[in-house]
Amino acid sequence: MxxxxxxxxxxxxxxxxxxxxxxxxxxxxxxxxxxxxxxxxxxxxxxxxxxxxxxxxxxxxxxxxQEQVVETRRLSRAATETLAIVAYHQPVTRAEIEEIRGVAVSRGTLDQLIETGWVRLGRRRQTPGRPVTFVVTEAFLDHFGLASTQDLPALAELRAAGLLDSRPAGLDLAGKQEATDIAPDEPGDDLFGD
The missing domain is CATH 1.10.10.10 (Winged helix-like DNA-binding domain superfamily/Winged helix DNA-binding domain)
Structure with missing residues (x-):
């Protein structure tokens, strides 16, 4: 059965x-x-x-x-970055996403991720303003072949794959400066390459 x-x-x-x-x-x-x-x-x-x-x-x-073709829609760079932040930091608010990315998140970016079924609204935070949080969905886990978010690659795995090479040293995934030789106001690339 x-x-x-x-x-x-x-x-x-x-x-x-x-x-x-x-x-x-x-x-x-x-x-x-x-x-x-x-x-x-x-x-x-x-x-x-x-x-x-x-x-x-x-x-x-x-x-x-391989013969079966599913029409795919490419995510914008902003959507890809936002999706990664939600996956690694969930539950996360829009303000937290903006703080990590360093730029404002457009409504369309989160709407696109919700429309694809990879992100959904989570619980509201019990803080002033009661902001809504965002979390990844089962469809996200299914699409990327993950049993849970615990299976997401760790920082060392991302570095080994060459995905974080252009990231300035001394920044963790949340974008917070670690104790290194980098001056606080020294410019650097964003968290996800380019």
């Missing part, structure tokens, strides 16, 4: 969603464990996507899907 539910579902399903559809006394966690073992090493595998589960094509067979 769990296999059928996951196969028919267009979206990953949580344990609670599975349990709600199964007969009383069923153990969806045990069913998922068995299914994951049964499908391991096959053309499709049962994968965890955040708190949910879904069948996915095995990573080593992804080359077979």
């Amino acid at each position: 769990v296999e059928a539910l996951l196969f028919a579902s267009a979206q990953p399903m949580t344990l609670r969603e599975l349990a709600d559809r199964l007969p009383a006394g069923s153990d969806p966690a045990e069913a998922l464990r068995r299914l994951r073992a049964r499908y391991a090493g096959r053309g499709i595998e049962l994968e965890r996507v955040g708190d949910a589960w879904a069948f996915r094509t095995a990573a080593d067979l992804s080359f077979l899907m």
Whole structure:
């Protein structure tokens, strides 16, 4: 039954969603464990996507899907930077995003990320003005092949991949100056290259 539910579902399903559809006394966690073992090493595998589960094509067979073209929309540089900030610092407010980026975030940038389904509104902060926060979604995790935000690459991995080479030394991902030889008012490149 769990296999059928996951196969028919267009979206990953949580344990609670599975349990709600199964007969009383069923153990969806045990069913998922068995299914994951049964499908391991096959053309499709049962994968965890955040708190949910879904069948996915095995990573080593992804080359077979190259003929299927999905029209993609390129994110602007501002949207890419904003998405990275939300992913690494969530829950984060618009003001915090602007502080980290060093520039104002246009409404269109966050709207675009919400429209793609990668960012959603989080809880309001219990501070003056009660600003809304932004968090990444299960669709973001699914698209980038992450089980959770804990799987995002660490700073050392980003440096090793050459993604932070043009970043000024002494700045962490939040843009705060560390104790280094850089003068506080010395100009530098932005956090994400170029």
